[in-house]
Amino acid sequence: MDREANLPLPSVPPPKNLVRPVTNAADTTSSSSSFSSSSSPPDFLRHVQAAFKRHRPLGIMQTNNSIKPRRTLIPQREASRTVASNVDPNTGTKKSQDVVPLSKDSILQTKNPVAATRETHEDASPFPGTITKTFDESFNPLDGQREQPESVIATKEDNQVHLACVESQLVDGKRKVQFLTVNKATSQEMEWDVSNQVEVSNVINDEMKQQNFQNMESDVTSRSDGAVTSLAKRAMVVQDQLHQLRNFLNQPATQSSVGPSCATTTSVHSTSAPMLNSTTYCSRLHTESGSQAAVEPLRDSNANSLHATPRNLEQLSHPLLKDTSAMLIDMRATATQPSTSAIHSQFKELNLPKEQKGSMPEAHDIANNPSLVHKPAKERGPADDGTDVQSQRPMSRNPSSNVKLEPSKPENKEKVASSKGTSIPRKRSYDPDLFFKVNGKLYQRLGKIGSGGSSEVHKVISSDCTIYALKKIKLKGRDYGTAYGFCQEILYLNKLKGKNNIIQLIDYEVTDKALLHEVMSSSISNKDGRVKDDGCIYMVLEYGEIDLAHMLAQKWKEMDSSNQTINENWLRFYWQVLGLHLALHHSCSLIYINTL
Ligand SMILES: Nc1ncnc2c1ncn2[C@@H]1O[C@H](COP(=O)(O)OP(=O)(O)OP(=O)(O)O)[C@@H](O)[C@H]1O
CATH class of the missing domain: 3.30.200.20 (Phosphorylase Kinase; domain 1)
Structure with a gap:
């Protein structure tokens, strides 16, 4: 064990260019651990652990590596791949197996490849200071710690401490990323509240780019760590929300009315629905015009009101009033016709002074010379005379309304023709x-x-x-x-x-x-x-x-159907009437020669 423990480091040390201060520190620690591993008393291990804690490379790593989320996240995939590719030739296992060494050699060999892969990854990474290789895979440095030998544990702790530092920093990095994401979303909402749509869109676009970039990072990270997966999910949720918000802001106001908000729909309809406004405006105008149409016929007894009505219509210059005006003209033409006949009937009822009566035609004059009735109609002018045949026809079926309107034009022509003494053929203005x-x-x-x-x-x-x-x-x-x-x-x-x-x-x-x-x-x-x-x-x-001829024919049919004889009283009655008529004619020096 001592030999093994005193064995020199691998003959092929890692390249110098791969050595980093952190690694040196770790190496120093590992060398001390390997040195102290010769005695390997438990107390010594505790001292070593205490020394590790005292010389915890957090400060070093913080100062040297100053991990930033973007740097720690993006190269991970490459790092993991690099680790896998670099570790495999040396260890035949993946990096996650580094924490389960079976011997010091393996530990050393494992440790060095870890450092080597760290350095390799560092070189391979476009972002210096990346040490996220241990962040890949579901690595738990505590796994198997209890069952492993102390030496192994000690050695493993060397890696564990290092890896824990990495993990903690990575966790910090993740937290930073997560915090940034949340903060950006929050600040985004705050900016959206106070800025217009364009600014918000720009901000959101920028934020979306950052979010996409971070999501890419998160996506890469989520493949290597389950904890990052939640971050990616959150980022995706935020992205979806931002996407919806941007779509909402990019949509026109009319389209936004389609949204689920009843208040939005109501407000948009109440302000920008041209159809609704025009309909309301038309209805309002129709109401006004309808009031005019309802009032004007009452004034039609006064012929002057007929002039006032078109002027009122001309004042309605709004385009929407064209149809309404046309309707009013038609209504006025309809209302004018009975009003004109009312003028005839009012000649009898007017109790005018004799001076005025002298200028007004008497009733019998009107009956004898209807042109007198239509004299005011001529004074009205052609505008009021515009009751064309189409407007007259339906009204003409009502004999009480429009019969007296039509003679105005032909009468004028007749008088003009008679005054000139010419024989201009009559042009009928009636059917x-x-x-x-x-x-x-x-x-x-x-x-x-x-x-x-x-x-x-x-x-x-x-x-x-x-x-x-x-x-x-x-x-x-x-x-x-x-x-x-x-x-x-x-x-x-x-x-x-x-x-x-x-x-x-x-x-x-x-x-x-x-x-x-x-x-x-x-x-x-x-x-x-x-x-x-x-x-x-x-x-x-x-x-x-019925005339006498039709009456006798009808009576004859009744007699044939009933086989009855004619009523003698009936014959007496009609013979009496005929005699009276003959006597009347004779009294008038008339001889009635037409026989029955
Ligand atoms: N005032 C009237 N009211 C109702 N029907 C009438 C009136 N005058 C005429 N008629 C009807 O019209 C028909 C024709 O009338 P008209 O006076 O032309 O007949 P007529 O005297 O037999 O013919 P003509 O005068 O050419 O010899 C009559 O058969 C009669 O039924």
């Missing part, structure tokens, strides 16, 4: 398939009642919601003599005006004014003349539910 126009009044068609030899009779409704029978006699291509005969019916009905049980003539119009003039003068100057192509006779008559 002739839907309306008849008699003396400027429109009558909406309700259906065809019947037809005669030269005429057709339609059921119509006037602007005052009265049902009439409108008889239209076409004079196209007829001579004035024949046309004069058709016109005499007008004269006869005028004679029977106001008589009971006689269909009353409400209004009439002969489009050929020359023919009408001859009829009214009861003289035909030009019998060979021809009526103009568009010459017609319009007669507005009271509407009869």
Whole structure:
């Protein structure tokens, strides 16, 4: 044992360039341990241990190695590999086996390779002072200590002390790394609280780089030590959190609304949702405009309000109001039509002074000359006259609303044409398939009642919601003599005006004014003349539910189905009526020649 203990150190000492002060110190200690191992009394071992403690290379290692986390962590993989590669040729075992030497030789041989590998690793490492080779593997210097011989223990303690120092420093290094990680994360949060997104992003990017670097280190370390694995996990967690934070900060505000925070979503929607704001704005404007639309029709009795309304709409210059304005115009056009008819009805109800009444048309004047009614409409101007056919059609189906609006334009043209004495063809502003126009009044068609030899009779409704029978006699291509005969019916009905049980003539119009003039003068100057192509006779008559011919036909059918005879009282009644009518005609110097 003494020989073995006094054996010189390996013939091949480690290269000088591999010797470090720490190693020298260790070697000194080991040499002293080897020297003292010759006696190997227990007390001596304790002294040696005390000496080890006194000469604990912590200070040396701290001063010489000043371990820093980055330096201690990164080269570990290479260190471990280097150790494995360097140790294997000499010891045939890995470094973890260094703590289980079986002899002093092996201890010495093991110790030297440890130092050698330390130095080799140190040289191989790009970071000087790296001594983390013992940090690799799950090395526990206390393993097998109790069962080993004291000499071995003493020798092992040499390594153990050294390794413990390394481990402690490495642990310190890890702690530093861990502390730095935590601190960086904390400081990162603090900076994020007080800085804007760009600064935070930069900070986070830098921190992420450092974190990635440290994570790389931690990753390398985690492969060699289980304790470092937890550090790597923490770093990964921090990295994930930072990654999420950076994604959160890099996202636009609108995208951040997708986040799980209900408060964020609400705030973003309340401030930056253009659709929501525009909808709200539109709804607000609709409300305002709706109030206007609700108020304006009430003012429509005053024609001036019709001018004020478009001005109000023009003041609404916001683009979002275009559609709203269009809607309001349509609504106003709709509201104008009944309001205009209200003007007609209000002529009768107005209790105006005579001076004003003199300028206002009387009710009967309006009935005789409807153009008087539309005079204010002309004064309104074209803007208010903009009730096109599309807007009129649906309203025209309501006969009580819009019938009197339409004559304004054609009437103006007619007056202009008559004033100039020219024969400009009439341009109808109404649909002739839907309306008849008699003396400027429109009558909406309700259906065809019947037809005669030269005429057709339609059921119509006037602007005052009265049902009439409108008889239209076409004079196209007829001579004035024949046309004069058709016109005499007008004269006869005028004679029977106001008589009971006689269909009353409400209004009439002969489009050929020359023919009408001859009829009214009861003289035909030009019998060979021809009526103009568009010459017609319009007669507005009271509407009869049924005529005598249809009534008799219906009664005849009932008698055939029931095999009954006609009621004699019924016959007496109608014969009496016919006699009265004949007497009436005769009283008017009229001879009724049309037979039943
Ligand atoms: N005021 C009226 N109310 C209801 N229906 C009417 C009215 N006037 C005419 N009619 C109906 O119209 C049809 C045609 O009337 P019209 O006066 O043209 O017939 P007509 O006198 O037989 O023909 P014509 O006058 O050409 O000889 C009649 O059969 C009648 O039923």
